Amino acid sequence: MNTALNIVDTQGVEALSMRKLAAELGVNPMSLYHHVENKAAVLNGIAALVTEGARDVEMGSGTWQENLYKLAYEFRELSLRHRNLVRHAFTSEEFIQREGPMWHSLCALLRDAGLPEAEVPKVGAVVAALIGGLLLTEVNGTMRRLIGEEDADDTGFHLAVWLLIDGVAARV
Secondary structure, X not given: OHHHHHHHHHHOHHHOOHHHHHHHHOOOHHHHOOOOOOHHHHHHHHHXXXXXXXXXXXXXXXXXXXXXXXXXXXXXXXXXXXXXXXXXXXXXXXXXXXXXXXXXXXHHHHHHHOOOOOOHHHHHHHXXXXXXXXXXXXXXXXXXXXXXXXXXXXXXXXXHHHHHHHHHHHHO
């Protein structure tokens, strides 16, 4: 999966093919199908590989607000390291994966905030979608164009995350 991720990071999702991946690995293209069904399965695998990096995210002893802010920035860091994958993943129906470590951390933080259990998955999905959309605007340059500052991405992300946190706090 690391080789596939390298292709996507350097050349884009469109450049990834089973034939190209096999050539990079020095194997027969047909042998890849013993391990993965198709290109979509490879993309799901590399998305899982990237989000596995979130297992290292440790929530501190701060408030749920501080920890949610930290989680958002950890997700941003992972996303910006893999911009081509982000462009693909954030436009996919499968963008929000409820099995991943980011999802579990987000839901735990929302419970810590005091949200009723029935609201946690709904609010979590909205928060994840909003942060994903925000990161997509950062990756494609929209945030810089709209705010017009040199540090527009940082300014916009910081403001948006605190607006989301304030919105969650208002629901508690």
